[in-house]
Structure formats: C-alpha cells, structure tokens
Amino acid sequence: MTAVHATKLVDEYLRRLEMELIDLPAEKRLEILDEIRGHIAEERTGMSNESDADVMNLLDRLGDPTEIAAEAGAGGERRGRPSGTARFGTLEVLALVLMVLAWPAGVVLLWVSKAWTTREKLLGTLIPPGGYPGVFLVMSTFHWFVSMSESMSEAAASWVETAVRAVLFTVSLLLVVAPIGMCIYLATRLKAASRLEA
Amino acid sequence: MQGSLRYISAVPINGLATQLRKGVIEYCVLSLFKEGPLYGGEVIQVLRGKGQLLISEGTIYPLLSRLRSDGLVETEWRDTSTGAPRRYYRLTRSGKKAVAEFRDEWFRFRDSVDDILRNGGKPR
Numbered sequence: 386m387t388a389v390h391a392t393k394l395v396d397e398y399l400r401r402l403e404m405e406l407i408d409l410p411a412e413k414r415l416e417i418l419d420e421i422r423g424h425i426a427e428e429r430t431g432m433s434n435e436s437d438a439d440v441m442n443l444l445d446r447l448g449d450p451t452e453i454a455a456e457a458g459a460g461g462e463r464r465g466r467p468s469g470t471a472r473f474g475t476l477e478v479l480a481l482v483l484m485v486l487a488w489p490a491g492v493v494l495l496w497v498s499k500a501w502t503t504r505e506k507l508l509g510t511l512i513p514p515g516g517y518p519g520v521f522l523v524m525s526t527f528h529w530f531v532s533m534s535e536s537m538s539e540a541a542a543s544w545v546e547t548a549v550r551a552v553l554f555t556v557s558l559l560l561v562v563a564p565i566g567m568c569i570y571l572a573t574r575l576k577a578a579s580r581l582e583a
Numbered sequence: 584m585q586g587s588l589r590y591i592s593a594v595p596i597n598g599l600a601t602q603l604r605k606g607v608i609e610y611c612v613l614s615l616f617k618e619g620p621l622y623g624g625e626v627i628q629v630l631r632g633k634g635q636l637l638i639s640e641g642t643i644y645p646l647l648s649r650l651r652s653d654g655l656v657e658t659e660w661r662d663t664s665t666g667a668p669r670r671y672y673r674l675t676r677s678g679k680k681a682v683a684e685f686r687d688e689w690f691r692f693r694d695s696v697d698d699i700l701r702n703g704g705k706p707r
Contacts, residue, residue: 402641413648420623420644423667427624430666448639457645 391440395425398444405454407577470499471578481568488516500575509571513563520560527553610685620673655681
C-alpha cells in the first residue's frame, strides 16, 4: 500500500480551508489552520502503512472546509461583504487607480463600492492617511525638520544627525510605497473574495 | 392534525439531531476538561466514542478557539516525545462556572422533556 496522492490531497484540503477562512482575522485563521494541519500530521504519523484511502477517510472525518469555516464564523463575517458583490467592476478599478493618483476621489469611490468590507475600506482610507497628498505634507515637514537640524548641526554630534537622517529616509520610503501597497492589498483581497464566490 | 403536521415540517427530523447538537456541543466539550487538560486530538477521540455528538471532526478547532476567546478555556503548549508540541486546553474559573450552570440547567430541561414524553399532559 502506498499513498501516492496523500500529500497532494492534504495540501488541496488545507488550501481550500484557507480560502474558506479568508474573512477571519489573521490570528484566528492561522490558529485554526495550524491546529488542523497538526491534527492531520499527527493522525498520519499514527497510520502504519498509510494508503490514499486512509488519508481520504481522515479528511472526510474532519469534514468539509465550508463547515469548519461556518463554525469559525467566517460565513457570518462574510455578511460584511454582501454576497455576489465581490467582483472587479469599472467602479472598483477606478477606485484603486484614483486612490493612487487622486486621493480624495479614490477614497469616495472606495466607500461607494460594495465590493469591499468596512474593515478593508477603513484600512484603505487610513493607510496612509491622506494618500499621496498626505505623504507629500509629511515629507515637507520632514524636510523642514532636517533643515532645522542642519542649522544646529554644529552643536549636535554627527552620529545623531546620521541616525535621524536614516530614520527619516526609512519612514519616507515606507510612505512613498504605502499607497501603492494598499492598492495592491485591496486588489488581492477582492480577487480572493471573488474567487471564493465563483 | 393540520397544526402538528406543520410543526414536523418546521423542524425536519433528520435536521433535528443537528439542531439539538448545536445547543450542547460547546458545554459537552467544556465538561471534558473537568478531569484535566486535553489537546484537540484527544477531544475528538473522546467525542468519537460518545456517539453522534461530532459529525465533522474539524469543527472542533474553531469551537475550541471560540471557547478560548470567550475566556472559558486557556491553553498551554506542551512538548511531546514523538513530534511537534501540542496545544492543551484547560478550564478557566469562568469555564468551570459555565459547566456547573449548564449541568443544572440541562438536568432540569431533561427532566421536563422526559416527563412530557413519558406521561404526556398528566400531572407528575
């Protein structure tokens, strides 16, 4: 007896479960996935002469991923996104593009669209606050701050200045990437959700 | 006659076990920890030996996670000699209280249902 497809079956099962749990907070999702992955691994260690059928029976006993997700409340939280709305329409594409190019307009469209949950919309609005105009404002403050510190650099030790510059550089870099990153995040969430509804 | 038929169709008999199970499974799981901590796999094994309480065994993990969020159980990782560490669950103080309350409630409930099923409308 050999279990040729066992690992593939298990991977497929866990992948489906992960998809079903996608609406849960990350911590909860990982906890449940880890426990079930551990359960499967332990049961398989206990099988002498494991066959594909053994693994299939094991997964059958665990039950359908949708049932596990329902118990986890993932179905309930999916109500945050009215069913049948998780798809990319013109509105959604426009919202994402404008979030990067013309911040206030993009956010308005983000909230008008029904494709994202309230939590995702909040994240999209707040990270980074103000989009690129906000980033620009923060950066000009930084610039002012740096020129201030330059004017007193005679007194300050040079390593302090270097450290301040390094921190400011890192923060600026994060700020510049943030709006695009958020755009990608929202796109991936929506894509995953639409795949789930399909 | 019309009335009673309507009630039967409201709770289909094959769904009845599911409905009943839903209300009690959490407390049954909590009660299992009275004798000491168990890990998820053990909970499943014990329930397997107790008839039809658990159909999809995987649902035990979200259930345990919820009991923990509700503060009824707490968890602790323990090393095993053979493989990966296991997460053990044990009752908290409010978990113990919940078990005790359910016990009282359940026995009263069960007595009422038993009485009606055995004696119908006759007074006890």
